[in-house]
Amino acid sequence: MRRVVITGMGVFSSTGKNRDPFFQSLVQGRSGVRTISQFDSSSLSIKIAAEIADYNPEDYFPSKRLDVLDKFAQFALIAAREAMASSGIAIREEERPRFGVVMGSGMGGAGSYDAGYHNLYAKQATRLHPFTIPRIMHNAATSHICMEFGAQGPALATATACSSSGHAIGEAFHLIKFGLADVMLAGGADAPITYGVMRCWEAVRVLSSGNGNPATACRPFSADRRGMVIGEGSGVLLLEELDHATRRGAKIYAELAGFGMSSDASHITQPTVDGPARAIRMALDEAGHRPEEVDYINAHGTGTRLNDSTETQVIKAVFKDHARKVAISSTKSMHGHMMGATGAAELVATVMALERGVIPPTANYTQPDPECDLDYVPNQAREKPIRVALSNSFAFGGLNAVLLVRRWG
Amino acid sequence: MDAGEKVMEIIAREQHLDPSKVTMDATFAELGIDSLDGVNILFALEEEFKIDIPDAVAQNMKSVRQVVDSLTRVLEGKDVSDLAAMAKGGTPAVSN
Numbered sequence: 001m002r003r004v005v006i007t008g009m010g011v012f013s014s015t016g017k018n019r020d021p022f023f024q025s026l027v028q029g030r031s032g033v034r035t036i037s038q039f040d041s042s043s044l045s046i047k048i049a050a051e052i053a054d055y056n057p058e059d060y061f062p063s064k065r066l067d068v069l070d071k072f073a074q075f076a077l078i079a080a081r082e083a084m085a086s087s088g089i090a091i092r093e094e095e096r097p098r099f100g101v102v103m104g105s106g107m108g109g110a111g112s113y114d115a116g117y118h119n120l121y122a123k124q125a126t127r128l129h130p131f132t133i134p135r136i137m138h139n140a141a142t143s144h145i146c147m148e149f150g151a152q153g154p155a156l157a158t159a160t161a162c163s164s165s166g167h168a169i170g171e172a173f174h175l176i177k178f179g180l181a182d183v184m185l186a187g188g189a190d191a192p193i194t195y196g197v198m199r200c201w202e203a204v205r206v207l208s209s210g211n212g213n214p215a216t217a218c219r220p221f222s223a224d225r226r227g228m229v230i231g232e233g234s235g236v237l238l239l240e241e242l243d244h245a246t247r248r249g250a251k252i253y254a255e256l257a258g259f260g261m262s263s264d265a266s267h268i269t270q271p272t273v274d275g276p277a278r279a280i281r282m283a284l285d286e287a288g289h290r291p292e293e294v295d296y297i298n299a300h301g302t303g304t305r306l307n308d309s310t311e312t313q314v315i316k317a318v319f320k321d322h323a324r325k326v327a328i329s330s331t332k333s334m335h336g337h338m339m340g341a342t343g344a345a346e347l348v349a350t351v352m353a354l355e356r357g358v359i360p361p362t363a364n365y366t367q368p369d370p371e372c373d374l375d376y377v378p379n380q381a382r383e384k385p386i387r388v389a390l391s392n393s394f395a396f397g398g399l400n401a402v403l404l405v406r407r408w409g
Numbered sequence: 410m411d412a413g414e415k416v417m418e419i420i421a422r423e424q425h426l427d428p429s430k431v432t433m434d435a436t437f438a439e440l441g442i443d444s445l446d447g448v449n450i451l452f453a454l455e456e457e458f459k460i461d462i463p464d465a466v467a468q469n470m471k472s473v474r475q476v477v478d479s480l481t482r483v484l485e486g487k488d489v490s491d492l493a494a495m496a497k498g499g500t501p502a503v504s505n
Contacts, residue, residue: 045461203448203452204448205448205451205464205467209464227464267443267445268445269444269445270443270444270445306444
């Protein structure tokens with residue numbers, strides 16, 4: 001059986017513009033949540049988000065190229081560049097058909113939709129810019145990455161809301177494992193901090209307002225949690241077939257050993273216990289691990305009342321007595337809910353935790369909740385050797401993706 | 410038409426229910442109103458009465474009577490902070 005290893009990683013987020021500062025911030029418990037600055041948010045009831053500070057697209061792209069790049073595709077390319085550079089890989093011409101890309105996005109080119117329709121409806125324009133379609137399409141991120149790096153193999157986009165990049169990485173993993181590709185870039189990107197999208201989320205009544213203190217707005221598993229915080233950014237990992245990586249002497253960050261996916265088939269917004277539990281068991285089964293071998297779970301942990309109590313029940317259902325021993329943390333407490341990018345950014349955090357033996361904490365944890373009574377690594381990072389770790393993604397619509405990584409060597 | 414009747418009418422309309430089923434004493438559970446339906450009903454009420462119902466107050470609305478009571482107080486411009494306090498630990502609209 002072909003094995004798949006992670007040999008490159010990139011992140012672009014509110015807590016760091018590449019993977020080292022990203023992980024450092026998480027370990028130090030530093031939040032990227034702040035008052036929205038990219039548009040006038042004063043009329044919103046939710047004025048905060050995990051926004052990337054001082055983002056200047058011209059630092060990354062020539063202006064001609066920016067014309068066809070929505071912000072989500074820009075973010076995707078920035079993280080993909082870091083993933084490629086960190087891997088040291090050079091793809092030979094003849095390898096290109098075996099090199100592919102899977103990127104997830106929940107919202108696609110939301111900002112371009114917003115701007116275009118504002119012109120159409122509010123300003124009574126009768127024409128939209130001809131680049132609108134190439135900017136908004138969900139597969140734009142995948143396609144631009146393929147073009148920049150010459151990936152000519154299997155390439156597709158996933159759109160499963162909050163699980164988009166979990167599914168993207170899982171699908172890319174299986175494409176390599178089952179022989180359809182040797183090297184894949186996989187992850188996700190989203191740029192949902194727009195006036196229109198924030199209004200949509202506001203209406204669902206699941207966002208935390210922060211009450212004047214953005215940094216402490218997202219409090220997963222804490223009794224005083226008040227909801228989630230929208231984030232933006234990207235995460236991309238380079239996945240490589242083991243022999244391919246070994247032959248070129250690649251640095252291996254971790255083995256990607258299991259992927260579970262399931263559907264709740266229950267409700268469009270309320271999660272079940274059974275659906276996510278089945279996804280975790282699938283990931284364990286594929287990797288050949290027993291529940292008690294898992295040392296760390298990077299939780300979905302959104303900070304809503306229902307997600308966090310349900311996820312706690314899920315972990316208890318799968319892990320039984322071990323549920324109280326496994327370390328669990330939600331890094332969304334700091335980088336926010338990065339939507340279609342969140343699973344990828346969280347997998348990078350999980351792999352870095354495993355590599356370095358340091359678990360990033362659940363920030364802003366203030367009081368225990370009887371419905372959330374496990375070890376959430378509150379507020380302080382913890383040194384602990386990790387051999388096996390999980391990254392959970394549970395989406396609106398009941399579509400679940402769970403990834404299992406294992407320490408290499 | 411008083412606020413109570415209007416609330417019952419809106420709930421029946423939004424839930425596609427026979428209006429005779431929507432009584433003052435009915436709970437959301439009895440009417441099959443789940444959390445997402447609840448958010449939709451709140452939105453209809455906000456549109457109808459041109460008001461904002463704060464999230465913390467919204468979380469406390471689990472029956473027709475609770476909706477009418479809370480709404481009446483919001484309409485009268487009364488302090489609703491005690492309702493918000495009661496809602497502490499309440500169930501949220503949705504998850505994920």
